[in-house]
Amino acid sequence: MKNQTTEEKIIEAAGKVFSQKGYAATRNRDIAEEAGLNMALLNYYFRSKEKLFEIVMAENSRKFFSVILPIVNDFDSTIMEKIELLTDNYIDLLIESPELPLFIFNEIKVDPDSFKGRVQVDMLFNASHFISQIREVIPEVEPLQFVISLFGMILFPFVSKPVFYTDEQKFRQQMIERKNYIITWAKAILKL
Amino acid sequence: MKNQTTEEKIIEAAGKVFSQKGYAATRNRDIAEEAGLNMALLNYYFRSKEKLFEIVMAENSRKFFSVILPIVNDFDSTIMEKIELLTDNYIDLLIESPELPLFIFNEIKVDPDSFKGRVQVDMLFNASHFISQIREVIPEVEPLQFVISLFGMILFPFVSKPVFYTDEQKFRQQMIERKNYIITWAKAILKL
DNA sequence: GTCTATACTACGATAGAC
DNA sequence: GTCTATCGTAGTATAGAC
Numbered sequence: 001m002k003n004q005t006t007e008e009k010i011i012e013a014a015g016k017v018f019s020q021k022g023y024a025a026t027r028n029r030d031i032a033e034e035a036g037l038n039m040a041l042l043n044y045y046f047r048s049k050e051k052l053f054e055i056v057m058a059e060n061s062r063k064f065f066s067v068i069l070p071i072v073n074d075f076d077s078t079i080m081e082k083i084e085l086l087t088d089n090y091i092d093l094l095i096e097s098p099e100l101p102l103f104i105f106n107e108i109k110v111d112p113d114s115f116k117g118r119v120q121v122d123m124l125f126n127a128s129h130f131i132s133q134i135r136e137v138i139p140e141v142e143p144l145q146f147v148i149s150l151f152g153m154i155l156f157p158f159v160s161k162p163v164f165y166t167d168e169q170k171f172r173q174q175m176i177e178r179k180n181y182i183i184t185w186a187k188a189i190l191k192l
Numbered sequence: 193m194k195n196q197t198t199e200e201k202i203i204e205a206a207g208k209v210f211s212q213k214g215y216a217a218t219r220n221r222d223i224a225e226e227a228g229l230n231m232a233l234l235n236y237y238f239r240s241k242e243k244l245f246e247i248v249m250a251e252n253s254r255k256f257f258s259v260i261l262p263i264v265n266d267f268d269s270t271i272m273e274k275i276e277l278l279t280d281n282y283i284d285l286l287i288e289s290p291e292l293p294l295f296i297f298n299e300i301k302v303d304p305d306s307f308k309g310r311v312q313v314d315m316l317f318n319a320s321h322f323i324s325q326i327r328e329v330i331p332e333v334e335p336l337q338f339v340i341s342l343f344g345m346i347l348f349p350f351v352s353k354p355v356f357y358t359d360e361q362k363f364r365q366q367m368i369e370r371k372n373y374i375i376t377w378a379k380a381i382l383k384l
Numbered sequence: 385g386t387c388t389a390t391a392c393t394a395c396g397a398t399a400g401a402c
Numbered sequence: 403g404t405c406t407a408t409c410g411t412a413g414t415a416t417a418g419a420c
Contacts, residue, residue: 006385025216027413038387043415045385080201102297105351109294110213112354125356142366148349148356156344159297159351162304164317170381174334176383181337188380220396235397237403256415297417 007045009035014042015056019103023053023110057107058118064104065119067093072130074124079133080183080192083150087182090154091175101155137190146189153182201227205364206234207248211295215245215302249299250310256296257311259285264322265315271325272375272384277344279374282346283367293347329382338381345374 004012013035017026028049032039046052071085094100095153110114125131125147134143155165157175165171186192196204205227209218220241224231238244263269263277286292297312300307317323317339349356349367357363378384 022214022216022298024214025302028195028415029413038389039414040416041386047415049414094287102294102301105294105355106214106298108354109291110217112210121355142369142372144366145370148352149373149377151349151352152344153341156348156351157340160340160343161346162300163297163313164336174336177334178337181333181341183339186312189377219394231396232398232406233404239397241396 006037006041009037010042010045010052011059013058014052014060017097018053019060019097022103022106057114058172060100060104060117061118063093063097064100065124068124069120072128077127079130079137079190080186082130082133083186084183086150087154087179091179094155094158095172095175098158098161101158105159114167137192149189150182150186153178153185198229198233201229202234202237203247203251204243204324207252209250210245210248211289211291214295214298225322232349241373249306252292252296253307253310254288256292257284257316260316261312264317264320267321271322271329271382272378274322274325275378276375278342279346283371286347286350287364287367290350290353293350297351329384341381345370345377 010031017030017034020026021030028039028042031052032042042049042052046055067089068086071082071089074082077085124146131143131147134146138146143174157171157178161171165174197313202223206218209226212218213222217343220231223244224234233234234241234244236249259281260278263274263281266274269277273331323335323339326338330338349363349370353363357366
């Protein structure tokens with residue numbers, strides 16, 4: 001990543017600072033400084049702080065949600081294959097971008113409509129092939145309870161990270177181990 | 193709650209607006225409006241926005257963490273009794289204050305030191321009686337993995353609420369049902 | 385395209401009347 | 403204690419030189 005254009009430098013810097021401090025708390029100065037440029041360039045390329053944020057946000061949502069869709073709507077894989085793929089891919093992604101879940105959930109809370117346009121929640125959860133498989137295997141429980149639990153198993157450690165971990169290295173290590181923990185958990189719950 | 197002093201009105205309004213928008217995005221004007229007063233009074237009673245926030249934050253952390261300590265360090269209760277109490281008390285609390293977890297986790301991310309002074313994490317998790325009980329029952333797994341999973345089961349639905357739920361009534365209903373879901377989950381995982 | 389200097393605006397805080 | 407009016411400053415956005 002050496003030969004970046006100025007535009008790319010700004011987006012990368014903005015992504016970093018926005019997700020660390022949140023929209024309101026980051027100043028254009030912070031982004032410019034992080035990118036090694038001056039504030040005027042942010043407005044030259046993106047017209048306003050808000051526009052820049054939208055671009056960063058769109059990219060982050062894509063990263064965050066695009067893992068899910070191809071997996072949960074694959075008709076050829078078993079339920080456990082889906083769970084293994086989701087767990088594996090998500091934890092790998094989140095080890096690289098641990099601040100992503102908190103950032104996304106926050107933004108969705110502040111502005112729920114903005115992401116409803118971008119993300120088809122029905123396709124992901126309510127109407128996916130994954131949901132029908134869950135319904136088959138454990139018909140006695142509301143599938144949404146299971147789906148939320150699964151995503152909680154995967155995402156919650158990253159949301160709550162500073163409460164449970166101070167040692168970065170230990171966190172990383174335990175997140176890798178957590179993959180197997182989640183698979184085992186799922187098998188027990190689904191009685192497989 | 194009819195006869196509140198002005199001071200109480202401000203704290204209540206501030207708690208509401210801060211947890212909706214976060215510290216940086218809330219303006220003193222918003223708090224004053226919510227309280228039905230004018231901005232000057234915020235500074236009259238609390239000297240600054242930051243001071244006011246600290247008071248609100250202290251109260252919220254107390255609410256959020258004080259549920260845990262007496263339960264996890266009770267030497268007379270079984271592991272399942274602890275889990276049942278935690279689940280039951282927390283979900284009741286969070287149905288009343290659903291925005292609490294996201295608000296707390298956010299603030300801790302922005303300023304991790306501020307809460308380390310207030311909350312004794314070791315007493316809650318690492319060194320609690322609850323942890324030793326977990327170690328006895330499932331010695332093959334890292335107890336922290338289980339603790340994080342349990343709190344994830346309880347808290348994650350509230351963090352991710354707008355992703356999975358649009359209907360407020362349905363959410364409430366499923367959170368009440370979730371109590372039993374979590375108890376059943378815990379029994380399965382602990383092989384009890 | 386990139387910079388410095390500056391205009392504009394929004395916000396937190398305070399002074400002073402009641 | 404509570405209000406209205408206003409100050410000071412920090413932050414976003416823009417103009418204009420290079």
